[in-house]
Amino acid sequence: MESSRVVLSPLGWSALFGSLSALLIGLVTLNLLLLVIPLAVLALTATELLAFDRATRGFGPSWFHWQRFENSSEVRIDGVGSMALDLERVGPGSAYLEVFDPQPEAFEVVLGDPHLLTWWSGSAPVRLAYVYRPRQRGRFRLGPTIVVAHDPLGFAFRTTKLENRWEVLVTPALSVEQASSIPPGATGPSEAYRRRVGPGAEFRSLREYQPSDDARKIAWRRSGLEKVYVREHEEEAHPEVLLLLDTGWGMRLGIPGSEGLELAVDGATVIAGQVIGRRDRIALLSYSDRLGEFVPPQRGSDGAERMTQALGRVELVPARFDLPGALAAAREHLAAPTTIVLFSTLLGVEGAVEGAIAELRSRGHRLVALCPEVASLFPPEADPIAAQTMASALGPVEQQVEYGVNRLRAGGAAVVRYPATHVREIAADLLAWITSGGGPV
Amino acid sequence: MTDRWWAAVLVYPAPLYAGLLALDHFWTGELLFPIGFCLALGFGSLTGFGLVRRSIWVWGGRLGLVIVGLVPLAYGSFVAGDLLDLATGITLGAPFLWLEYAWRDNASPGARVLSLELTLLVGILALATISVPSTTGSAGGQFLQALETVLSNQVHGVAAVLGGTAPASMPLETTLDVTYVGLGGLAFAGVVLPWASPRTALDEPLPWSWLRRHPPTAPSRHISEELGLRPGQRQALATRTLPHPPEAMLSPGFGALLMAAVIVTGFLVLAVSAPSFALLVLVLGTVGAVVAVALVLSRRLAPLGGLSA
Numbered sequence: 172m173e174s175s176r177v178v179l180s181p182l183g184w185s186a187l188f189g190s191l192s193a194l195l196i197g198l199v200t201l202n203l204l205l206l207v208i209p210l211a212v213l214a215l216t217a218t219e220l221l222a223f224d225r226a227t228r229g230f231g232p233s234w235f236h237w238q239r240f241e242n243s244s245e246v247r248i249d250g251v252g253s254m255a256l257d258l259e260r261v262g263p264g265s266a267y268l269e270v271f272d273p274q275p276e277a278f279e280v281v282l283g284d285p286h287l288l289t290w291w292s293g294s295a296p297v298r299l300a301y302v303y304r305p306r307q308r309g310r311f312r313l314g315p316t317i318v319v320a321h322d323p324l325g326f327a328f329r330t331t332k333l334e335n336r337w338e339v340l341v342t343p344a345l346s347v348e349q350a351s352s353i354p355p356g357a358t359g360p361s362e363a364y365r366r367r368v369g370p371g372a373e374f375r376s377l378r379e380y381q382p383s384d385d386a387r388k389i390a391w392r393r394s395g396l397e398k399v400y401v402r403e404h405e406e407e408a409h410p411e412v413l414l415l416l417d418t419g420w421g422m423r424l425g426i427p428g429s430e431g432l433e434l435a436v437d438g439a440t441v442i443a444g445q446v447i448g449r450r451d452r453i454a455l456l457s458y459s460d461r462l463g464e465f466v467p468p469q470r471g472s473d474g475a476e477r478m479t480q481a482l483g484r485v486e487l488v489p490a491r492f493d494l495p496g497a498l499a500a501a502r503e504h505l506a507a508p509t510t511i512v513l514f515s516t517l518l519g520v521e522g523a524v525e526g527a528i529a530e531l532r533s534r535g536h537r538l539v540a541l542c543p544e545v546a547s548l549f550p551p552e553a554d555p556i557a558a559q560t561m562a563s564a565l566g567p568v569e570q571q572v573e574y575g576v577n578r579l580r581a582g583g584a585a586v587v588r589y590p591a592t593h594v595r596e597i598a599a600d601l602l603a604w605i606t607s608g609g610g611p612v
Numbered sequence: 613m614t615d616r617w618w619a620a621v622l623v624y625p626a627p628l629y630a631g632l633l634a635l636d637h638f639w640t641g642e643l644l645f646p647i648g649f650c651l652a653l654g655f656g657s658l659t660g661f662g663l664v665r666r667s668i669w670v671w672g673g674r675l676g677l678v679i680v681g682l683v684p685l686a687y688g689s690f691v692a693g694d695l696l697d698l699a700t701g702i703t704l705g706a707p708f709l710w711l712e713y714a715w716r717d718n719a720s721p722g723a724r725v726l727s728l729e730l731t732l733l734v735g736i737l738a739l740a741t742i743s744v745p746s747t748t749g750s751a752g753g754q755f756l757q758a759l760e761t762v763l764s765n766q767v768h769g770v771a772a773v774l775g776g777t778a779p780a781s782m783p784l785e786t787t788l789d790v791t792y793v794g795l796g797g798l799a800f801a802g803v804v805l806p807w808a809s810p811r812t813a814l815d816e817p818l819p820w821s822w823l824r825r826h827p828p829t830a831p832s833r834h835i836s837e838e839l840g841l842r843p844g845q846r847q848a849l850a851t852r853t854l855p856h857p858p859e860a861m862l863s864p865g866f867g868a869l870l871m872a873a874v875i876v877t878g879f880l881v882l883a884v885s886a887p888s889f890a891l892l893v894l895v896l897g898t899v900g901a902v903v904a905v906a907l908v909l910s911r912r913l914a915p916l917g918g919l920s921a
Contacts, residue, residue: 177908182721187905189722193729194898199770201785202736203883204796205729207876210894212725212804214875217901219868224908241844251839255848282839282849289855300852302839324868 175329177224183326186216223322230320230329237333248308249344255300265292269319277307305341313337342483343440376403411452411468411509414439419459419492421518425548435514438598443478445602455481458497459488498527508535517542517575528582538584545569547590619715622802626795627707630735637742638751644694645751648701656708693750700752707731714803724803740783
């Protein structure tokens with residue numbers, strides 16, 4: 172039968188060695204009192220260890236039946252999750268058992284306890300139940316449950332783990348209420364606001380030919396010898412939005428928990444909420460050196476759910492961000508003219524970026540990049556020397572980012588630099604800014 | 613009354629008894645001899661009960677007492693009566709300087725046993741000096757000479773045993789004051805009893821902690837509606853298991869205590885009826901216990917244990 176080994180605790184070690192060394196004192200003095208005391212401690216320790224070994228022989232997963240129930244598999248970051256576990260001993264006998272359900276550090280237990288130390292008599296079931304509040308978005312794993320059999324005097328223990336892992340997806344708090352954060356004037360689907368003359372596919376009207384017009388747009392059947400007409404088409408003023416998230420290694424810049432990627436997800440959540448709240452369509456594409464995930468254009472409450480799940484799953488990939496590759500992937504997945512909102516730190520921009528942007532523009536897409544200000548990703552240092560050290564350490568990083576920004580701007584993309592603390596405000600204003608101006612700045 | 617005080621009540625009497633007996637025996641009217649003893653006793657008690665906590669005072673005081681106690685002792689024959697009286701008084705009360713380790717929460721069992729053993733050793737030495745015929749001089753000088761005689765006789769006695777001859781004198785072996793043995797047993801109980809309590813004794817050190825009333829940490833605590841839990845989740849929370857102490861008589865720890873008591877009683881009976889055989893049994897038994905424990909610890913039924921998977 173599979174069994175874990177007996178491990179001496181510091182208490183056990185010190186009891187053994189303390190009594191042995193004290194026994195030496197007794198043997199030198201040959202005094203009965205000084206012999207009896209270490210002998211008693213040694214006898215107690217040794218007997219207890221042998222008894223514990225015998226009582227817990229075969230201790231392992233086969234000692235238990237277990238079942239997780241009433242567990243949350245998806246939790247909003249501003250909500251709570253629940254976890255419950257029933258454990259039952261197989262076979263007779265009593266033991267001093269400690270049950271612990273390991274938690275990610277990002278979870279804070281707010282009710283109940285994931286830890287229990289109790290005397291376990293016979294096959295009486297034990298129930299562990301607790302409620303936690305996530306502090307961070309992402310995919311997290313609970314378990315495996317660890318069970319430790321303690322010797323009642325604390326001299327030794329055995330450990331085993333029960334394979335009952337459970338995955339929890341913590342999603343950002345996206346909701347259609349985000350629409351309320353749209354600035355006045357940018358809310359509501361207004362046809363005048365939504366449509367304008369442009370390179371769209373839908374026919375709008377005819378007008379008289381001007382020398383600058385493309386000859387391919389001439390409506391020959393309606394034209395005569397005196398007047399020549401051209402067809403006017405219309406495009407959507409704010410077509411679909413694609414959130415393009417850089418998940419490369421450069422996005423770990425910042426303080427863990429609020430690094431570049433988390434800022435990006437925060438901003439993307441706000442934009443997604445606004446777009447869905449306005450009954451428009453939004454897509455998501457995460458990319459590092461390869462495609463991470465593509466969520467096709469979504470709308471409505473189902474779409475909101477899919478977007479929150481996808482935003483919850485976004486995670487860093489230890490690879491350099493390939494911007495031309497990401498733009499090419501976006502191009503492949505997009506049919507209608509789309510505003511691509513890129514969230515990236517723009518660290519180490521390489522390759523034919525300008526060409527990729529030009530290609531996008533030629534197909535009617537627009538690229539707007541949101542890039543955090545590097546210095547704002549770290550808390551300000553009060554000490555002048557520390558602040559100076561930090562500034563000189565961030566100098567080369569800032570140069571790299573500046574290089575990336577310049578290349579994007581040279582290619583014709585709009586780049587917005589934002590202070591990390593204001594990512595939500597910037598994101599909330601961004602959509603209105605894009606749509607009201609009729610294009611990127 | 614805290615657990616610290618409970619343990620102290622059990623541990624203090626033995627060294628106090630031996631120290632006061634020696635003080636009474638050697639005292640010839642000088643003040644510095646009892647003052648030295650009281651200094652060590654008082655300072656040790658102040659630190660032991662946590663009345664003096666600042667480490668600079670604790671360790672500075674200990675160092676000062678050790679210097680005052682050791683320097684004149686090292687040059688005992690050259691030092692005049694008064695200073696020697698103070699130094700020997702401090703030596704007599706020295707166990708109280710480390711006695712607190714016998715009950716301190718953060719001291720390991722090994723440290724507790726050693727602390728108690730060393731304390732009892734000083735007590736046994738003090739009791740052994742009483743049986744040495746008195747000489748002339750101050751109390752400190754008399755105590756020092758008696759101590760020298762005891763140690764010298766003990767070393768010669770052990771050397772004789774090891775050499776296979778009959779020892780002329782074994783002062784420490786024959787120091788068996790019934791009251792002292794009783795008080796030593798009480799001190800031992802004070803050190804060992806915390807282990808008799810179950811595993812949670814780490815939080816509540818003494819076994820009688822279980823007898824206290826524990827405030828119920830009821831799982832039926834009000835679960836806020838705002839958490840938005842499903843009925844099943846609320847039910848699971850409300851019925852979760854709470855820790856509870858073991859049924860003491862069924863606990864393996866109780867069996868080990870009984871077994872240890874049987875071993876000790878057997879050894880005592882053997883030591884009275886056949887001392888040399890008892891010593892042989894003690895050595896063999898110790899080796900056997902160490903081997904048995906080593907076997908248990910080295911047994912590995914599954915590679916790397918339960919956490920290997």
